[in-house]
Amino acid sequence: MSNEDHFSSLYRILVEAEDLLSGTERSHLPYEARVSSMNERGWDVSEGAAAVPGGTAHRESAAAPAQPGSLDAPSPSEPAPSPAHQPEASHAAPSIDDSLAPAERRRRLEAIAEQIRTCQACPLAMGRTNAVPGEGALDAMVMIVGEGPGYHEDQQGSPFVGKAGRYLDKWLEAIGITREESAFIANIVKCRPPNNRDPKPEESEVCSPYLKQQIALVRPRMIVTVGRISTRILTGSTQGITRIHGTFFRYEGIPLVPTFHPSAVLRNPAYRRPVWEDLKKVRNWLIDNAGHHPESTSE
Ligand code: SF4
Numbered sequence: 001m002s003n004e005d006h007f008s009s010l011y012r013i014l015v016e017a018e019d020l021l022s023g024t025e026r027s028h029l030p031y032e033a034r035v036s037s038m039n040e041r042g043w044d045v046s047e048g049a050a051a052v053p054g055g056t057a058h059r060e061s062a063a064a065p066a067q068p069g070s071l072d073a074p075s076p077s078e079p080a081p082s083p084a085h086q087p088e089a090s091h092a093a094p095s096i097d098d099s100l101a102p103a104e105r106r107r108r109l110e111a112i113a114e115q116i117r118t119c120q121a122c123p124l125a126m127g128r129t130n131a132v133p134g135e136g137a138l139d140a141m142v143m144i145v146g147e148g149p150g151y152h153e154d155q156q157g158s159p160f161v162g163k164a165g166r167y168l169d170k171w172l173e174a175i176g177i178t179r180e181e182s183a184f185i186a187n188i189v190k191c192r193p194p195n196n197r198d199p200k201p202e203e204s205e206v207c208s209p210y211l212k213q214q215i216a217l218v219r220p221r222m223i224v225t226v227g228r229i230s231t232r233i234l235t236g237s238t239q240g241i242t243r244i245h246g247t248f249f250r251y252e253g254i255p256l257v258p259t260f261h262p263s264a265v266l267r268n269p270a271y272r273r274p275v276w277e278d279l280k281k282v283r284n285w286l287i288d289n290a291g292h293h294p295e296s297t298s299e
Pocket residue numbers: 087116119120121122123124125131189190191203206207
């Protein structure tokens with residue numbers, strides 16, 4: 001695919017994302033009018049910006065990662081987890097065990113998901129319809145980490161399935177990634193906070209070992225935290241998301257880029273352009289360092 005074709009493909013994806021945001025249909029407009037419309041709304045749809053996939057400068061931070069719990073998950077021959085199971089309280093970092101076969105990693109992920117579904121370790125358990133463990137691919141190109149389930153996620157038991165989830169799918173599509181094949185999506189807390197409030201620090205603290213175990217088993221090429229809470233938990237940074245979005249951190253050696261939460265972008269159009277800039281950094285890093293070929297999935 002030529003750069004021009006690739007730009008056109010990315011552009012189409014962003015028009016669709018814009019239509020999702022605004023609820024309007026602009027695809028009938030002439031090309032120039034649609035580019036102008038996009039740029040007026042904060043997307044940087046200059047051909048050069050979208051057509052040059054690599055070489056974007058980035059800085060990496062040595063921010064200390066948060067401390068995960070144990071990687072060990074019960075084997076099928078071990079007793080089933082207690083209904084009152086609590087996540088591993090140890091703050092020892094989970095080592096990424098390269099000797100684990102994919103089938104064993106998948107089995108452990110499923111065991112963790114079962115623990116989460118019966119977990120009673122914090123008060124959020126009382127208000128949930130379904131726990132939302134997270135789901136996706138082993139060795140995902142990108143692991144998306146949000147803060148917690150919302151209404152639709154709570155109803156369905158799957159992450160990012162409402163309007164914000166459909167918008168997130170467009171983000172992934174824009175960087176040539178499909179949720180099913182190349183992403184893993186999870187949250188800091190696995191049960192919905194009442195009225196979609198932010199998770200309390202103590203809730204995040206008690207639940208986050210589940211996520212850290214999942215990261216160690218999934219082994220994503222890159223982590224993208226969406227919103228300030230998941231960013232704070234995984235980077236240790238207390239800076240606001242508006243200051244550190246797009247900055248490269250590392251979590252257990254895995255590159256991590258924070259950006260805004262899709263729900264926040266849907267509420268505030270001013271965040272669209274910075275998100276697009278962050279997505280370009282993610283896409284460029286994956287192309288340069290992870291063998292990512294977005295043209296194979298962005299058509
Ligand atoms: S939010 Fe996490 S720690 Fe709290 S009950 Fe749900 S799974 Fe357990």
